[in-house]
Amino acid sequence: MEGLLEHPGYDGEKLRKVSEQLPCREVQAGMLLSLMGEPQQYCYPSLFIYGHRASGKSHVVNLLMKELELPHVTVSCVECVSAALLFEQVLLSFFGCDAASLLPRSPSLSDFVRIYKQRASEFPSKQTRYIVMEQAELLRDANVNLLPALLRLQELDNVSVILLSEIVWDKFRPNTGCFEPLLLHFPDYSKAELLQILSAGRNPSYSAEFYSSYINILLGVFYAVCRDLRELQHLAALNFSKFCEPVAVGKETETHKLWKNIEPHLKKAMQTVYLRELPYYSKFLLIAAYLASYNPARTDKRFFVKHHGKIKKTNFLKKNEKTSNHLLGPKPFPLDRLLAIFYSVVDSRVAPSASIFSQISSLVTLQLLTLVSHDDQLDSPKYKCAVSLDFISAISRTVNFDIVKYLYDFL
Template sequence: MTGLLQQPGYDEERLKRVSELLPCREVQAGMLLSLMGQPQQYCYPSVFIYGHRSSGKSHVTNILMEELELPHATVSCVECVSVALLFEQVLLSFFGCDAASLLPRSPSLSDFVRIYRQQSSQFPAEQTRYIVSDTSPELLRDADANLLPALLRLQELVEDNVTVILLSEIVWETFRPNTGCFEPLLLHFPDYSKDELKQVLSKNKHPSYSAEFYSSYINILLGVFYSVCRDLRELRHLAALNFSKFCEPVEAGKAKVGDTHKLWKNIEPHLKKAMRTVYLREVSRCLSAHTHVELPYYSKFLLIAAYLASYNPARTDKRFFVKHHGKIRKTNFLKKNEKTSNHLLGPKPFPLDRLLAIFYSVVDSRVAPTASIFSQISSLVTLQLLVQISHDDQLDAPKYKCAVTLDFISAISRTVNFDIVKYLYDFL
């Protein structure tokens, strides 16, 4: 549906072009535009956009900035390994190399604000300037304590028409620094529905085949993978990877384009085989790609705690997670009849209170037992990383099992600098 975007101050042809480039995301683009207002008007100081991976956050924001030719600086908190690089990127994008060169070797926030104010007074903004952090902005929480609060109210500090847009996969309640800060406007991007995924994926049709034929292929693909994979990028990769197999009977003359049943029978075994390579939102990738799974920070530690609870006997928790447990003799700690590896026996169920106890022991910061932590446990169950084996109507606490492999949890552990092998009973 094109032509949906309407916002005073912007060229109608450009807005129409934006709508064409953002299928099934016109509503979110329109909401963001309404928050931004007209180009010459002062925008709200900061906007926090959140949603799951591949929900269109970066794509929508970048398309609006590029197509509407809005002055912006896109910064990656992964690439900007120091605040100096972040400050330099912003000044370079807005004012050029000369402004960036004014920064001292190890600039402070005050240096950045001072130089920005000098440059903005010489080159006043004719329209709102935007600073967009679209890669792991949660890393800002680990920087200087005053950096994130300052960015959220940068407009006030530099006295310029500038807005900071943060794109994140975690909710603001988890993102918010403990010291408190200026509250940004919140904008949620929901996941694509099945019909929306079909509409978006069908636009990438093969030039040798009709749109109807490719759409029927996408429909079959989603029927198989939608329950386990809703990542648009991964589904697009999967569609491109398997289309040649879907077309084999047609190219061999064994079926016609309209023989959907024959085409399905031909590709069904191939897709079922591909299902075994799909984990979470990953499709047809080797094991090394598991390091790219994106989970919120605390969800990673929850998953680590779940793995330890599944593969360590409960009686070993004191040995691993209590700092002053006293001396425990190895002969008493290791039972002689325990010769079979727990990893060969498979994951054991564990109660919720044990999961939380291990989580609070391994996480490297003080975390309050908020509803956010419990919602992240539910998300891990929804994503099939945890399996809930007790019913919701039971009076006792729910029990879970961890559903990931050792290689997978090792990759997750490396992203948070946690040596999980040291805490596994099988590797003593």
């Protein structure tokens, strides 16, 4: 949307180019520009920009820095595995290799501050310098003095530190205290915004209307599970050829018939999305649900109670139980049994909370669990697990859990 990005001190044509490359993020870019002020002015010492993955944080910040030609350095906290690499990258970008070479072999924070202060006085900048820290949550594992020092770096120079993170500041703030940054939230893209962004990447061989109908179908399937723009872009590119197959051979052009052709491919792709997108505890809840559905209840002591004694399979095998539970299909189980197994298999202590119960509801919404009790049985709802052995095995591998060791059929 042209005209939304307007700020004194910046070239209007450059702002227009930036706006064209930031669909559905013009508001956040405008707020960031307001916080940064004019190039020659002092910006706020530190900004903390947070939001879920692929919500446009890095794209907006780096595009503004590049297109507006602002002096900056972008540091990946994943790549900078030590403070020494961070110090070297900052000095190299702002003052050249001569400044970086002044660092000793194992530089301390005071070494960096001394060299930065010296070089900043020798080579003052007419504009604010920016240090952009991507995946900044990793700074929590660094030296306790590093983050507080970065947030006060403006005491040495006209420099501002911008922290980009997927977690909120309350979980980020050091226990020792520090200078508080200004907070800027990047919300998830709405369904309409994702439709607009994804539709812009259409194949030029097809009409905008045709590609938009495909994106509508894609979002109808995946939006409840995945809001990650990069993931959705990958899925759109991956499955479009299958959507187009009937058109390519001159068969059908009606949308509902095109849907029938692509439906099995989207269902297959959905499984890989679950592997990447399900929250950590949701994976363990699904594992617990599978175990509850396919293991007899009387075997729970054998699998999930420590110091249960030596129990052989023949001791609790009923005479009429000769058929595999996997052939009989999933059996319903009560909520309390699901939670008991969950707290046994999860590899860390988890307090019962509204978050755990909401994740169970989400699994039902995603049709990974099925609610089988009647609506009036609010005190003891019953569920069934609705996923296959291959699927739960893949989920288990992502959390390093050997599910076969806990399945009665495989004893």
